[in-house]
Amino acid sequence: MLVIQCPFCGPRPELEFAHGGEAHIARPSDPASVTIEEWGAFLYLRKNTRGVHAERWRHVRGCGRFFNALRDTTTDQFIATYKAGEAPPASATGGAV
């Protein structure tokens, strides 16, 4: 079982977490002014990264908070976790994200 570092609760077993898709996707601030293609891209287009991927996780069976994680999609290794709204730690990304 993976041990995931919750930014609030510390190291916790994988069973307590839920995956929340790619992180750092900003909703257009004025949806009425974007084109249908732009809106479609916001809704559906994802990077599908092979390697270090920034993604959202939720500690659903713990503190209930969403946070972001950098995970290597080829090895399933969690490189870093950080609170929602924060930038990914530069040292951990190696410039990949």
Add this chain to the structure above:
Amino acid sequence: MVNATAVLPTLPSKHWLRGTAPTTRFSLRGNAAAQQLAGQALGLTLPVEACRAHSAGERAALWLGPDEYLLIAPLIEGEALRAQLAAALAPTPHSLVDVSHRQIGLELYGPHASWLLNAGCPLDLGLAAFPIGMCTRSVFMKTELLLWRKDADVFHVEIWRSFTEYFTGLLSEVARELPG
């Protein structure tokens, strides 16, 4: 209001499990200002450190999330406490919900308490990783539970009412391995 003691599920009689006294429970959500006001009304300081519980007498405040607490008091104080908390919290945005009848309190005790819990809960329950006074939500097999270590070998467990039989039934199966 429902008489809580009348509708409590019956617990199997075990030497490692006991029910807790009838309890009133509030789910509190709010920022630091709301937390301070609620603490004053409750007569204790709400824990700021993650996964910690503070108690004073029969009352307790359990940290569940950065802005989320479970407040516990004897059932008899429930009505008065609700009015008191609502009045104290009125000046600041908050959410105060009575969840007294959503879940029931159990106590696992004895030298095998953490061993029994670890049959279905993947947390490290050693004293170093889960010290006295720590509380957290977690999972027990397919159900969610709230764990609070009150003493080295006493765990207070809050479990949603309809999962009581599931929880105690599984524990009873595991406990067949216990000596005596």
